[in-house]
Amino acid sequence: xxxxxxxxxxxxxxxxxxxxxxxxxxxxxxxxxxxxxxxxxxxxxxxxxxxxxxxxxxxxxxxxxxxxxxxxxxxxxxxxxxxxxxxxxxxxxxxxxxxxxxxxxxxxxxxxxxxxx
Amino acid sequence: xxxxxxxxxxxxxxxxxxxxxxxxxxxxxxxxxxxxxxxxxxxxxxxxxxxxxxxxxxxxxxxxxxxxxxxxxxxxxxxxxxxxxxxxxxxxxxxxxxxxxxxxxxxxxxxxxxxxx
DNA sequence: CAGTATCCCTGGAGATACTG
DNA sequence: CAGTATCTCCAGGGATACTG
Numbered sequence: 625x626x627x628x629x630x631x632x633x634x635x636x637x638x639x640x641x642x643x644x645x646x647x648x649x650x651x652x653x654x655x656x657x658x659x660x661x662x663x664x665x666x667x668x669x670x671x672x673x674x675x676x677x678x679x680x681x682x683x684x685x686x687x688x689x690x691x692x693x694x695x696x697x698x699x700x701x702x703x704x705x706x707x708x709x710x711x712x713x714x715x716x717x718x719x720x721x722x723x724x725x726x727x728x729x730x731x732x733x734x735x736x737x738x739x740x741x
Numbered sequence: 742x743x744x745x746x747x748x749x750x751x752x753x754x755x756x757x758x759x760x761x762x763x764x765x766x767x768x769x770x771x772x773x774x775x776x777x778x779x780x781x782x783x784x785x786x787x788x789x790x791x792x793x794x795x796x797x798x799x800x801x802x803x804x805x806x807x808x809x810x811x812x813x814x815x816x817x818x819x820x821x822x823x824x825x826x827x828x829x830x831x832x833x834x835x836x837x838x839x840x841x842x843x844x845x846x847x848x849x850x851x852x853x854x855x856x857x858x
Numbered sequence: 859c860a861g862t863a864t865c866c867c868t869g870g871a872g873a874t875a876c877t878g
Numbered sequence: 879c880a881g882t883a884t885c886t887c888c889a890g891g892g893a894t895a896c897t898g
Contacts, residue, residue, distance in 0.1 A: 632856065633767065633788075633856070634767065634856045634857060634858040635839045635840075635842040635843045635846065635855070635856050635858060636766045636767050636770045636835065636838070636839050636842070636858055637766065637767060637856075638842040638845070638846060638856065639766070639838040639839060639841060639842035640760070640761065640765075640766040640838075642842070642845075643757070643838070644757065644761040644762075645761075645890090646890080646891080648757075649753045649754065649756070649757040650750070650751065650753050650754060653753045662859085662860085663859075663860050663861075664859065664860070667860090671750075674891075674892060674893075674894095675860080675861065675862085676861095676862085676863090676891080676892080676893090677890085677891060677892080678861090679860085679861060679862085680890095680891090695860095698859095699859090699898095700859045700860085701859050701860055701861080701898085702859075702860085703859085703860060703861085710845065713841055714838075714841060717834055717837050717838060717841070718753065720834050721753070721756040721757075721760075721831075721834060722752045722753050722756060723752075724756060724830055724831060724834070725752040725753070725755040725756035725759070726752045728755070728759075728827065729752065729755060738752070739749065739750070739751045739752050739754075739755065740751060741751040741752060741753055762870090763870080763871080779879085779880085780879075780880050780881075781879065781880070784880090791871075791872060791873075791874095792880080792881065792882085793871080793872080793873090793881095793882085793883090794870085794871065794872080795881090796880085796881060796882085797870095797871095812880095815879095816878095816879090817879045817880085818878085818879050818880055818881080819879075819880085820879085820880060820881085
């Protein structure tokens with residue numbers, strides 16, 4: 625049974641509930657980079673994610689109108705995921721967050737190297 | 742004992758680890774709105790937060806160089822929190838996330854009203 | 859291929875009491 | 879005032895097996 629999120633206290637809260645969580649950011653970013661991805665392709669990109677978490681996160685993103693899910697009635701099955709218009713509005717922001725993070729990573733002597741996405 | 746965060750997989754991950762979490766976004770936003778806030782003021786703004794979570798989150802933000810902690814050696818004690826330069830770079834982005842969220846909230850017939858922060 | 863269905867465990871978070 | 883210190887709980891997430 626799907627748990628309801630806590631009522632967000634304010635818009636900042638609301639935003640972070642939609643993009644926060646362990647995999648949401650990367651899923652949105654990969655869908656942006658590739659335009660459209662199949663379930664298995666996403667699973668390969670999100671190395672180590674379990675099917676349970678991937679399916680669950682995709683379903684939540686779908687309910688939040690952040691991703692489209694397109695099912696092809698073929699054998700073997702084929703399902704494609706893509707960003708909705710709502711989510712696309714966020715891409716420039718996520719990109720700037722990514723650049724901010726890259727700067728923090730470069731500043732840090734320990735890390736010293738950019739992390740590819 | 743402080744648990745280490747999972748190694749972020751990429752910069753997008755890194756960014757969300759720094760601004761994600763239940764209260765981080767709002768703390769950064771409130772510190773932006775008020776410039777400087779005392780512990781008790783933050784606690785009042787984050788209605789319902791426990792001292793444990795507030796202290797813990799502030800310490801993490803401090804370690805991540807997102808907030809400054811200034812202690813006044815007075816009785817009664819006085820501690821002031823403010824944003825670091827690193828965190829201030831994020832404010833325009835958080836503000837745009839907030840505006841994005843406001844648009845989503847207004848679109849939704851159920852909600853229909855902006856949420857103040 | 860794209861998922862379900864279970865079982866299980868941990869750590870994020872709440873409640874409460876106490877202190878320099 | 880600005881925190882510590884404990885105890886507790888539960889849901890987010892992992893591992894594994896199975897299926898249309």
